[in-house]
Amino acid sequence: xxxxxxxxxxxxRIGAANMxxxxxxxxxxxxxxxxxxxxxxxxSVSDLGAFWTAVWDFCGVKxxxxxxxxxxxxxxxxxxxxxxxxxLNFAENLLRRNDDGDALVFWGEDKVRRRMSWRQLAAEVSxxxxxFRAEGLRAGDRVAAYMPNMPETIVAMLAATSLGGVFTxxxxxxxxxxxxxxxxxxxxxxLIAADGYHYGGKTHSVLEKLAEVQRSLPSxxxxxxxxxxxxxxxxxxxxxxRLWADHLETFxxxxxxxxxxxxxxxxxxxYSSGTxxxxxxxxxxxxxxxxxxxxxxxxxxxxxxxxRVFWFTTCGWMMWNWLATALASEATLLLYDGSPFHxxxxxIFDFADAERMTWFGTSAKFIDACNKAGLxxxxxxxxxxVRGIGSTGSPLVPEGFDYVYAKVKADVHLASVSxxxxxxxxxxxxxxLGPVWRGEIQAPMLxxxxxxxxxxxKPVRGEKGDLVCTKPFxxxxxxxxxxxxxxxxxxxxxxxxxxxxxxxxxxxxxxxxGFVIYGRSDATLNPGGVRIGTAEIYRQVEQLHxxxxxxxIGQDWQGDVRVVLFVRLxxxxxxxxxLADKIRxxxxxxxxxxxxxxxxxxxxxxxxxxxxxxxELAVRDVxxxxxxxxxxxxxxxxxxxxxxxxxxxSA
Numbered sequence: 343x344x345x346x347x348x349x350x351x352x353x354x355r356i357g358a359a360n361m362x363x364x365x366x367x368x369x370x371x372x373x374x375x376x377x378x379x380x381x382x383x384x385x386s387v388s389d390l391g392a393f394w395t396a397v398w399d400f401c402g403v404k405x406x407x408x409x410x411x412x413x414x415x416x417x418x419x420x421x422x423x424x425x426x427x428x429x430l431n432f433a434e435n436l437l438r439r440n441d442d443g444d445a446l447v448f449w450g451e452d453k454v455r456r457r458m459s460w461r462q463l464a465a466e467v468s469x470x471x472x473x474f475r476a477e478g479l480r481a482g483d484r485v486a487a488y489m490p491n492m493p494e495t496i497v498a499m500l501a502a503t504s505l506g507g508v509f510t511x512x513x514x515x516x517x518x519x520x521x522x523x524x525x526x527x528x529x530x531x532x533l534i535a536a537d538g539y540h541y542g543g544k545t546h547s548v549l550e551k552l553a554e555v556q557r558s559l560p561s562x563x564x565x566x567x568x569x570x571x572x573x574x575x576x577x578x579x580x581x582x583x584r585l586w587a588d589h590l591e592t593f594x595x596x597x598x599x600x601x602x603x604x605x606x607x608x609x610x611x612x613y614s615s616g617t618x619x620x621x622x623x624x625x626x627x628x629x630x631x632x633x634x635x636x637x638x639x640x641x642x643x644x645x646x647x648x649x650r651v652f653w654f655t656t657c658g659w660m661m662w663n664w665l666a667t668a669l670a671s672e673a674t675l676l677l678y679d680g681s682p683f684h685x686x687x688x689x690i691f692d693f694a695d696a697e698r699m700t701w702f703g704t705s706a707k708f709i710d711a712c713n714k715a716g717l718x719x720x721x722x723x724x725x726x727x728v729r730g731i732g733s734t735g736s737p738l739v740p741e742g743f744d745y746v747y748a749k750v751k752a753d754v755h756l757a758s759v760s761x762x763x764x765x766x767x768x769x770x771x772x773x774x775l776g777p778v779w780r781g782e783i784q785a786p787m788l789x790x791x792x793x794x795x796x797x798x799x800k801p802v803r804g805e806k807g808d809l810v811c812t813k814p815f816x817x818x819x820x821x822x823x824x825x826x827x828x829x830x831x832x833x834x835x836x837x838x839x840x841x842x843x844x845x846x847x848x849x850x851x852x853x854x855x856g857f858v859i860y861g862r863s864d865a866t867l868n869p870g871g872v873r874i875g876t877a878e879i880y881r882q883v884e885q886l887h888x889x890x891x892x893x894x895i896g897q898d899w900q901g902d903v904r905v906v907l908f909v910r911l912x913x914x915x916x917x918x919x920x921l922a923d924k925i926r927x928x929x930x931x932x933x934x935x936x937x938x939x940x941x942x943x944x945x946x947x948x949x950x951x952x953x954x955x956x957x958e959l960a961v962r963d964v965x966x967x968x969x970x971x972x973x974x975x976x977x978x979x980x981x982x983x984x985x986x987x988x989x990x991x992s993a
Contacts, residue, residue, distance in 0.1 A: 349752075364400050407429055473590060479532065486534070488516070489534060518551050556580060566585075757784065769790055783859070905937070908944070960973075
């Protein structure tokens with residue numbers, strides 16, 4: 343057991359934090375007398391209307407009107423509506439500055455370095471806005487981006503949403519079918535694409551894929567092509583396509599115009615990344631995304647004007663959308679595209695020092711990879727400006743916490759967070775006023791009535807349960823695209839417990855009020871009727887030097903379920919009985935005999951989505967001889983074949 347927390351904020355940090363200022367603001371404006379975070383959280387979920395009104399005012403949301411109603415039908419999930427009379431524009435809230443300071447700084451591996459001032463950003467948005475308007479873009483029309491994480495993607499989003507358009511994006515490593523499975527459902531009017539991308543020191547053209555995509559997207563009226571892989575790509579084989587600069591140079595920059603829309607007007611379409619069928623198209627609202635991100639960024643991440651905010655992400659992951667909103671806090675966005683380990687494992691740490699990064703957002707997988715690579719940025723880099731490190735994508739294991747504080751930076755707020763595409767934000771995450779305990783997510787986010795339920799819908803403590811939210815929040819999706827009666831949306835989140843959002847994670851609430859995520863509840867192992875979270879096994883296995891990564895499933899076997907563990911080992915190593923026994927002993931000694939796999943098999947690769955999440959359910963389907971749908975969601979679909987018809991699993 344730990345004697346104490348890994349990190350506790352100093353009195354000076356607490357005093358300077360936005361969260362502290364917000365507590366004072368809420369007390370003055372709303373009579374919310376909160377002496378600490380726990381009391382503030384209690385108030386935020388007991389009076390949702392007052393809390394989200396306070397966030398609106400504290401963050402200075404720009405709007406034509408907020409209206410007098412903060413929440414209607416607050417007892418309905420789904421059905422609750424926040425600020426139903428408000429009218430605002432998303433882009434207007436992000437383009438708050440118009441000066442020569444950095445708005446965007448972009449590194450494309452070691453090949454491209456660019457920066458764009460707030461004045462330049464507004465000018466480029468204006469030109470693209472005029473181009474969209476000239477070709478008939480109207481509120482509600484979809485603009486799709488097939489783009490790397492680069493400045494033009496931000497420009498395209500801002501220009502589209504300034505006119506009330508709906509923006510959606512995928513990263514350029516998606517294959518043709520993956521793009522069509524997504525964009526084909528929502529019928530975009532405009533397509534923004536780069537000619538290629540850089541990854542791991544190699545340049546990849548996407549022009550052939552783009553031509554094939556265009557042939558299957560008749561709704562697209564115009565494609566703008568951004569040169570990135572080459573200086574001047576050939577567009578002759580592309581339909582209705584012009585180079586970005588050529589098309590925009592005919593428009594003179596002027597003040598950006600803003601079409602103000604209702605709070606619940608669609609803003610983004612995001613896509614589920616599972617492998618159980620065609621991706622769900624999740625529609626998020628203008629006001630919901632803005633307000634949720636502002637609360638998370640200003641209060642939980644303590645982002646302030648002039649900060650320099652980074653999250654390692656592609657345009658196929660909701661963290662890109664989250665990162666973009668940091669402009670609304672008058673922060674500079676630090677954009678990186680490519681491999682975080684090119685040319686060396688220090689690429690992102692070099693970026694942090696060179697650009698005075700204040701918020702360092704990444705994934706648990708990246709932290710683990712740095713640890714396994716033996717990187718020690720605490721010795722090789724200053725990281726003097728970094729106040730916070732965010733981790734998401736999968737549970738951050740206790741050893742990941744140890745690594746950050748021992749090998750990256752000792753005095754830093756490490757915020758492990760969990761939420762996702764479904765709510766375009768977080769359910770649980772960081773609290774800059776509180777201590778960080780090893781292996782724990784600190785707290786529920788403000789305004790989120792988070793609990794853990796057993797199968798009967800009763801709260802549980804000291805044991806694992808379903809992660810739920812028992813009251814509405816602004817960033818609940820508007821619904822799914824092409825789900826006329828809302829049944830698919832309802833069944834995805836609300837069918838299990840009446841009037842409750844069931845997120846699909848398996849979680850335990852700790853004595854500190856923190857959270858430990860044990861993996862997806864639909865991937866939970868159930869040998870002998872005992873529920874086991876996959877993350878419990880990963881934590882033990884991946885501590886071993888020999889194991890690079892692992893994947894565990896439950897195989898139906900003789901009327902029960904047996905645990906099967908697949909391991910990817912360090913180069914040149916092979917799984918023999920001695921290593922298998924070492925793995926079993928590691929698991930048994932630190933968990934229970936029930937956790938010990940019945941079979942341990944070596945594989946050369948682990949399949950994962952393009953956002954880096956391993957796909958336990960897809961592997962489970964392959965092992966059981968069931969078809970895997972939506973393989974285009976995978977970064978390495980060929981890896982699935984490594985699990986098919988394994989003789990070791992037939993006995």
